[in-house]
Amino acid sequence: MKLRGLRLDSHKSRPLERPIRVVPPPATLVLALDQGSGEDALPVVRPGDSVRTGSVVAAASGAAAALHSPVSGTVREIAVRPTPRGASRCIVIENDGRDDPVAPAAPVDWRAMEGTALIEHVAAAGTAGLGGAAFPSATKLALARAADAELLLLNGAECEPWICCDAALMRERAADVVLGAQVMLAASGAQRCLIAIEDDKPEAIAAIQSAARAATDERIEVRVLPAVFPLGAEGPLVAAVTGREVPHDGWPPQVGVVCQNVGTAAAVARLVQDGRPVTTRIVTVTGSGVKQPANVEACIGTPVGELVAACGGYTAEGARRIAGGSLTGRSLAGDDVPVTKGVNCILLATDADLPARAAEMPCIRCGDCATVCPAGLLPQQLHVAARSDDSAALARFGLSACIECGCCDYVCPSAIPLTVRFRAARERQHLADLERRRAREAKARYERHQRRLAEQAEAEREAFDDARRRARGPDSGGR
Numbered sequence: 001m002k003l004r005g006l007r008l009d010s011h012k013s014r015p016l017e018r019p020i021r022v023v024p025p026p027a028t029l030v031l032a033l034d035q036g037s038g039e040d041a042l043p044v045v046r047p048g049d050s051v052r053t054g055s056v057v058a059a060a061s062g063a064a065a066a067l068h069s070p071v072s073g074t075v076r077e078i079a080v081r082p083t084p085r086g087a088s089r090c091i092v093i094e095n096d097g098r099d100d101p102v103a104p105a106a107p108v109d110w111r112a113m114e115g116t117a118l119i120e121h122v123a124a125a126g127t128a129g130l131g132g133a134a135f136p137s138a139t140k141l142a143l144a145r146a147a148d149a150e151l152l153l154l155n156g157a158e159c160e161p162w163i164c165c166d167a168a169l170m171r172e173r174a175a176d177v178v179l180g181a182q183v184m185l186a187a188s189g190a191q192r193c194l195i196a197i198e199d200d201k202p203e204a205i206a207a208i209q210s211a212a213r214a215a216t217d218e219r220i221e222v223r224v225l226p227a228v229f230p231l232g233a234e235g236p237l238v239a240a241v242t243g244r245e246v247p248h249d250g251w252p253p254q255v256g257v258v259c260q261n262v263g264t265a266a267a268v269a270r271l272v273q274d275g276r277p278v279t280t281r282i283v284t285v286t287g288s289g290v291k292q293p294a295n296v297e298a299c300i301g302t303p304v305g306e307l308v309a310a311c312g313g314y315t316a317e318g319a320r321r322i323a324g325g326s327l328t329g330r331s332l333a334g335d336d337v338p339v340t341k342g343v344n345c346i347l348l349a350t351d352a353d354l355p356a357r358a359a360e361m362p363c364i365r366c367g368d369c370a371t372v373c374p375a376g377l378l379p380q381q382l383h384v385a386a387r388s389d390d391s392a393a394l395a396r397f398g399l400s401a402c403i404e405c406g407c408c409d410y411v412c413p414s415a416i417p418l419t420v421r422f423r424a425a426r427e428r429q430h431l432a433d434l435e436r437r438r439a440r441e442a443k444a445r446y447e448r449h450q451r452r453l454a455e456q457a458e459a460e461r462e463a464f465d466d467a468r469r470r471a472r473g474p475d476s477g478g479r
């Protein structure tokens, strides 16, 4: 099939020169309630509470997975702090340095468990999509089970030109990825697993192929794909591997597929090996602004500045901090912004690392943006709708199908920041939806309250009538 997208120069080699480096847990951790999915988990601790390593500090809610403390210590506060997505309420924990676990490490006998029990286990561990979306993995597995999805598609494509945390993980921890695939096959009920990797990662391909052979599990295969951006996004990946189109506003299980990231698979393997929840992740720290680009494993909640320090610190040139890659990333407010489950890369970018941006000019209707759009959209039309905040037109031109990949920006000769405007339009819509939902819930609460008051008044009236009848005696009749 024809792959829409861009072939971009890769910048992955420098961080891959070194093995994954472990960053020590910091003195203070900032756990964002929104770990990248756009929704907040619900805090179950208060300032002053003691926590242990692996304690649940926030419960799952909607699109937010449960959150666990990576260290033992004390909750200092719950407050709004800058995060990779802008700002979120965060649980701030002072690390006591004792690493006192909530439970001793113990393997899980996953082969003896039912699929639904396994899914509950995955949910309880706070497992979320480590490819960037941070969506709860258990929800995807449950949807796959309900839809009888036949294929587990593990995403090791990693198409952004600077990001290579999955490449490092597959190279060094391939057996974990394969074990995680086996657990997720059992949980989802899928019959086979394809691990999709782009052809610019030969070491990762060799390592995963070797681990799959060692596991002697014929259900697991490696599928090598061309390195085309944004093949790592879920919809384009499903289409490239299976030829099936995931419907706009739909889910891959609707076309028989459940997609999970290879990092998520490794997290599931850790869970069954020793019962540990998700409290760390691998992050690529790269760009001309950092002295020793590397892939690091850091606790969730570690400030970005500590990752940079673990990679030798900043170079003399001033660097822009970006969470994610050069095409899909978001600028960060500063060194204090914490790592979340959704942060796969910190790009310390100098001007030389980013495409030169000319001043924005009017659209010349060249159609280049439509030619590269992997979602088959008309970005120039979406842009007109976004500028006038025309929600009907945004829906008509398929804003919900935009994966914010940045391909349209990249080719636009008029230097129009299309993706930023689409993201802003989507956030405005999200806020408007949230407001509408809150208004509906408030109205329903008010109506329930009014009903309760009316029922209470009715009960009191009946009790009063009864009491009056009894006081008048058995001959009082209805008077």
Ligand code: SF4
Pocket (backbone or CB within 6 Å): 369, 372, 373, 374, 375, 376, 377, 378, 379, 382, 401, 402, 403, 404, 405, 406, 407, 408, 409, 418, 419, 422
């Ligand atoms: S419209 Fe959205 S999906 Fe299409 S190229 Fe632009 S950012 Fe990517």
Ligand code: SF4
Pocket (backbone or CB within 6 Å): 362, 363, 364, 365, 366, 367, 368, 369, 370, 379, 380, 383, 408, 411, 412, 413, 414, 415, 416
């Ligand atoms: S690429 Fe830019 S100039 Fe060309 S049609 Fe799209 S928005 Fe207009």
